[in-house]
Structures are given as structure tokens and as C-alpha cells.
Amino acid sequence: MPGLIGRKIGMTQIFDDDGRAVGVTVLEVGPCPVVQIKTAARDGYDAVQLGFGRVKESNVRRPAKKPAKGHAARAGLDHVPRVLAEFDFENEDLEPGQQLTVDMFEVGSRVDVSGTTKGRGFQGVVKRHGFAGGRGSHGGSSVLRKPGSIGAGTDPSRVIKGMKMAGRMGGTKHMAMSRRVIRVDAEKNLLIVRGSIPGARNNIVMVRPGR
Structure with missing residues (x-):
């Protein structure tokens, strides 16, 4: 079973047999x-x-x-x-x-869904990497959202590759692994999976059988 192409319709919640609310993502697949x-x-x-x-x-x-x-x-x-x-x-x-068609997936099975994450543009280290920022008192207003020191001292006297810094955020391919199939609507070509799926509404996604 190779997989299918679809698009993300959006998120909602449904209630399982025990009456618990479960967050799900609705996909139009095939x-x-x-x-x-x-x-x-x-x-x-x-x-x-x-x-x-x-x-x-x-x-x-x-x-x-x-x-x-x-x-x-x-x-x-x-x-x-x-x-x-x-x-x-x-x-x-x-x-x-x-x-x-979506009939190739069964309720209770696992799927891997890949898509392009939402693009956030150029962001600083606080939003991009979750840095705490500088102190807010005693003259710290100029370093509230600064990254702090990025150098590595005299040796090697350069910024190490891979340093967490400001830059473009989002807009990259990401795969949500092992999402459980909650419902399959073959008549409307809908696949409802538990949890979130990368991307905005109407984003193209690739659905493959999970491992």
C-alpha cells in the first residue's frame, strides 16, 4: 500500500466511546x-x-x-x-x-502524514527557539529579546556552526508520525486522524501507512 495525496481541511474535536473529547484533524484524501x-x-x-x-x-x-x-x-x-x-x-x-481511495486505510490503524509547516517569516531567538531573553529591570530594557553572547572565546574565535540564532522560521517539510485513524468517510473522501497535522488549512499533505 503506497499512500495517498490529500489536503488538510482543519481541526475539530469528537467524543470517543468513553465521552472524552479528542482533538482530531480532518483530511480530504484522494x-x-x-x-x-x-x-x-x-x-x-x-x-x-x-x-x-x-x-x-x-x-x-x-x-x-x-x-x-x-x-x-x-x-x-x-x-x-x-x-x-x-x-x-x-x-x-x-x-x-x-x-x-481512502478505503485503503482502516479505523485504528496508524498513518504518517507529511506537509509544509506554516511560514512565520524572519523571527528572533525568543519566538524561534524559546529563549528567555534578558532581565527586565536594572537597565535590562535593551536586552529583553537579545540572544546574548554567541562567541566561543579566543579559541576558535568564531561563531560555531549550528548556533541557535534569529532567522527564517517555518515553511519546512515536517512529518507527523504514527497518527491514529479515528474515522474513515469513503463517501466524502475524508480521513480523520487524532492529533495535529503540519500546515495551514488547504495545505497539501502526503499520507502513508504508519510503522
Whole structure:
């Protein structure tokens, strides 16, 4: 079972059988058509390429989209997927044009969900790394959110690589490991998993079977 592409709808809470509120994330997962199957003999590695969503027909007519339209047509698709992604292919019986749906996941199973975290822009050390900052009294108003000393003395007389400093925060790929599947709605292509998932609403996510 390779995995599926989806998007994050948002977070909410549901009540379990014991009446406890459980924070969950709702994902719209699939349907994902098989666009291409790559083999080690032809491509150098084994993988399956899946698609998700569809590009507007008005945008498909643009010359830049002609290669994508031909690529999708070779798989027998009548539309151009908006997102393409590759997953590990383990000698499963898949064919181009085949639709993979959220039915492949079961309630109680575990999944790994990867996505792009929210971008926070350029941030200081207090927000980015949780530094306490300087003292707030006795003349400390000028060092409230400063990082403090960053040097390493006379030897080696330079800032050591990897020092926690101000910089760009967020906007990186992150994977939420081993999230439990709470509910599966095959009719609406919804997958409800326990806990949080990286990214903002409508963020594209990759859902793979957990270990």
C-alpha cells in the first residue's frame, strides 16, 4: 500500500466511546489516480506516481500545460492532476488510470502524514527557539529579546556552526508520525486522524501507512 495525496481541511474535536473529547484533524484524501508506474529497468528505481485534484480546463489550454496534459492522457485520464507525487512501489497490482481511495486505510490503524509547516517569516531567538531573553529591570530594557553572547572565546574565535540564532522560521517539510485513524468517510473522501497535522488549512499533505 503506497499512500495517498490529500489536503488538510482543519481541526475539530469528537467524543470517543468513553465521552472524552479528542482533538482530531480532518483530511480530504484522494481519490488519487495512478498516473505512472516507474520501474528499475526503465527509470532506475521502483515507484508509483499518483495525482490529486484537477487543473482548471481554462488553464490546461495554456502552452505550458501541454506536456502535463499529454502525460495525464497516457494514463487514460480526462483531466490534468493539480498535484503529482511519487510513493514507494512494492510490487503491488496497480495499473495507470486506476483510482486509489481512502478505503485503503482502516479505523485504528496508524498513518504518517507529511506537509509544509506554516511560514512565520524572519523571527528572533525568543519566538524561534524559546529563549528567555534578558532581565527586565536594572537597565535590562535593551536586552529583553537579545540572544546574548554567541562567541566561543579566543579559541576558535568564531561563531560555531549550528548556533541557535534569529532567522527564517517555518515553511519546512515536517512529518507527523504514527497518527491514529479515528474515522474513515469513503463517501466524502475524508480521513480523520487524532492529533495535529503540519500546515495551514488547504495545505497539501502526503499520507502513508504508519510503522
